[in-house]
Amino acid sequence: MKIARILIVDDAKFTRDLMVKAVKAEYPKFEVEVAQDGRKAQGMLGRARYDLVLCDWEMPEMSGIELLTWLREEEDNRNRDVPFVMVTSLGDKEYVLEAAEHGVTDYVTKPFNNEQLSSKVTKYLVKQGIISKTELAEQLKKRDRMLGGGGTANVLTQKQGMPSGSGVHSSVSHGIHPAKRVRGKAMLLFGTEKLPVMIRELSTQEVVLMLRTDMSLPAMFQKVTVGFLAGQGDNQQRLSTKGSVIMLQALEKRLDAEVVYAGIRFTDLDDKSQKTLSRIIGLMSH
Known part of the structure; x- marks a missing residue:
C-alpha cells in the first residue's frame, strides 16, 4: 500500500x-x-x-x-x-x-x-x-x-448524502410536496452519458432513480439533467430539468450489488415546470 x-x-x-x-x-x-x-x-x-x-x-x-x-x-x-x-x-x-x-x-x-x-x-x-x-x-x-x-x-x-438520516423510502419527503412511490421511466444525462433509468420516488423537489451498477454512475454532487415523459396523446407530459446528485446508496450492502439508488435535487424548476412535474407525478401514480 x-x-x-x-x-x-x-x-x-x-x-x-x-x-x-x-x-x-x-x-x-x-x-x-x-x-x-x-x-x-x-x-x-x-x-x-x-x-x-x-x-x-x-x-x-x-x-x-x-x-x-x-x-x-x-x-x-x-x-x-x-x-x-x-x-x-x-x-x-x-x-x-x-x-x-x-x-x-x-x-x-x-x-x-x-x-x-x-x-x-x-x-x-x-x-x-x-x-x-x-x-x-x-x-x-x-x-x-x-x-x-x-x-x-x-x-x-453506504448511503452517501441525504444527511438528514432518512432511508430510501422517505428520502425525498422534505419538499413542500411529499414524495410518491411511482412507476415510470426517465432519462438521466451527465457528461456524455444518456441512461434510461427507473423512477422509485418522485416529488416536485427531488427524485430517486434506480441505476444498474454496470452503467456509468454519476458522482456525488455532480450536475445532471433528468428527462421525464408520462401519459399519451393529448394528455402526454414532457419535462427536462437540471439537478444535483445528493444521495447514492446501493440496494444491497454487498460489493457486487447490482442496483444503486441515486437521489437528485432539482435546481431550476420554475412555477410552470413544477406544475408540469405535478401532472407527471399524477400520471405515474395511477
Whole structure:
C-alpha cells in the first residue's frame, strides 16, 4: 500500500484529534497533518501535495467553504483537484448544494464515528489507486472478522448524502410536496452519458432513480439533467430539468450489488415546470 498524505482542517482540537485517531487507527503509516483554520490550511496547500482533505465548514479566519472555493479556483495549485470532504454539523440540503456548487467531493455529517470517517478516506484513496482493490478486499475481510461478520461492504455501498438520516423510502419527503412511490421511466444525462433509468420516488423537489451498477454512475454532487415523459396523446407530459446528485446508496450492502439508488435535487424548476412535474407525478401514480 502506498503512503498517503492527508490534511485535516478544524478549529476544534478535540475534533482534529478524533479525525486523526480515526485515520491512524485504520492506516497507521499514513502522513496526517492538521490545520486549525482555513487560513493556515491555505498556506499548507500552497506548499505541499495532499491526497485528501478533511475539512470543517465553520471556522474563524477562513471557513471551509471559503477554503474550498479558493482551492478550486487556483489554477496553478497542485491540490486544485484533490478530493475535498466537508466534515460538518451543517447537514441541511441547502448547505450540501452550496458545497456542491463550489466543488466539494463528499460530505460527512457530525457527529461521526471512526468507521464512517475511515470509510470515506478509503473510498477516495481507492479511486486514486493509493489503495488497490486487492488491499481493500483484504482490509474488508480483516474488518469483517473483527466485527463478527456482516457490514463490510459499507465502504463502497453506504448511503452517501441525504444527511438528514432518512432511508430510501422517505428520502425525498422534505419538499413542500411529499414524495410518491411511482412507476415510470426517465432519462438521466451527465457528461456524455444518456441512461434510461427507473423512477422509485418522485416529488416536485427531488427524485430517486434506480441505476444498474454496470452503467456509468454519476458522482456525488455532480450536475445532471433528468428527462421525464408520462401519459399519451393529448394528455402526454414532457419535462427536462437540471439537478444535483445528493444521495447514492446501493440496494444491497454487498460489493457486487447490482442496483444503486441515486437521489437528485432539482435546481431550476420554475412555477410552470413544477406544475408540469405535478401532472407527471399524477400520471405515474395511477
